[in-house]
Amino acid sequence: GAVVSQHPSWVICKSGTSVKIECRSLDFQATTMFWYRQFPKQSLMLMATSNEGSKATYEQGVEKDKFLINHASLTLSTLTVTSAHPEDSSFYICSASSNAYEQYFGPGTRLTVT
């Protein structure tokens, strides 16, 4: 089956620094990637939809200048949390799809901002 990886799986950073999270489709070409945020003990919140070669579409309330998303190739999308603060601590999950009817999830990245 299709595999999506995320790197790193866990990161701790200091407040004010930036963190980049990678999402890779390992054995298929992902025309669309989604980024989600999961708050403790709560469901996922869709942050943005990213199509290869074009600008990401952000959900309402998500700051695009703070959460920079790049989808430069069919196998890689990155989420950069800029000037991270403790309230950005969360579990970030990506998913990838090559068509409208399938979606494969990455294992998630736990971000802790101190």
Next chain:
Amino acid sequence: AQSVAQPEDQVNVAEGNPLTVKCTYSVSGNPYLFWYVQYPNRGLQFLLKYITGDNLVKGSYGFEAEFNKSQTSFHLKKPSALVSDSALYFCAVILREDDKIIFGKGTRLHILP
């Protein structure tokens, strides 16, 4: 290993008939349980969740799910299917001890007019 199983890749139901999308889980402890729906080219949308309390949970769009602890199942149901219910459905669990979310592989629901 912790896992969520959706045994059916695809479910076909005639419009107006009841539908069931199956989900079973194998995790330690007592997880939180979720159902999500994904329409073509869209991100996941939250349908419903079970945290505690009544085993029958009601959610969006007329869907409901029943938590069965002895069978470790959380099947999604709807009494009368609509063509617009056709989509991809994901079952997920969140482990209480570390908040890790685990997804099933998804079930494609086709409602036939």
